[in-house]
Amino acid sequence: GQQLNQSPQSMFIQEGEDVSMNCTSSSIFNTWLWYKQEPGEGPVLLIALYKAGELTSNGRLTAQFGITRKDSFLNISASIPSDVGIYFCAGQHNSGAGSYQLTFGKGTKLSVIP
């Protein structure tokens, strides 16, 4: 099956620093998504990328959809304590069975030191 390799697995950074994480895949996806999950909650969508090469920002977050459609990165600028959580990349594709299911990476756990 399709797999996403997400790195790094975890990060400890000082408040105010910038953060970068990425995902790579051996398969092509139609859409790349970035989610944030906090303890005890479901994933919350941060950014969706629909076109190869697309660069999209959402406040302090910036993400890009790789030109080959096999990778994506997420940057967080000027981190703050509330950025703490697990960030997941996800690729969306038509399964062929009629659904647009998501394939998730294993997540990047972000810790921000005040």
Add this chain to the structure above:
Amino acid sequence: NAGVMQNPRHLVRRRGQEARLRCSPMKGHSHVYWYRQLPEEGLKFMVYLQKENIIDESGMPKERFSAEFPKEGPSILRIQQVVRGDSAAYFCASSPARDNYGYTFGSGTRLTVV
């Protein structure tokens, strides 16, 4: 507008019992996805349903697991004769259309099998 509602939030079952997990999609959404998350892992697709129809169950284990989304009422994920390996967080997501990207997740049901 309430989000995706899942209940119960936590469920404890003894080995061999049945687990029933409920998901009420957002108002106006008729498409439901179920995902499972093991500890330290990303979410994995299980099944995609529209009202009264299972569209894609390619991620469902062949035995003991079933899902439904009746005309009236919530979507139900049923696990019969639970085993320890079924312990996980189960998330439901809903969308208004089949190809709506970045659908909304609920807060999940955390199943513990003892």
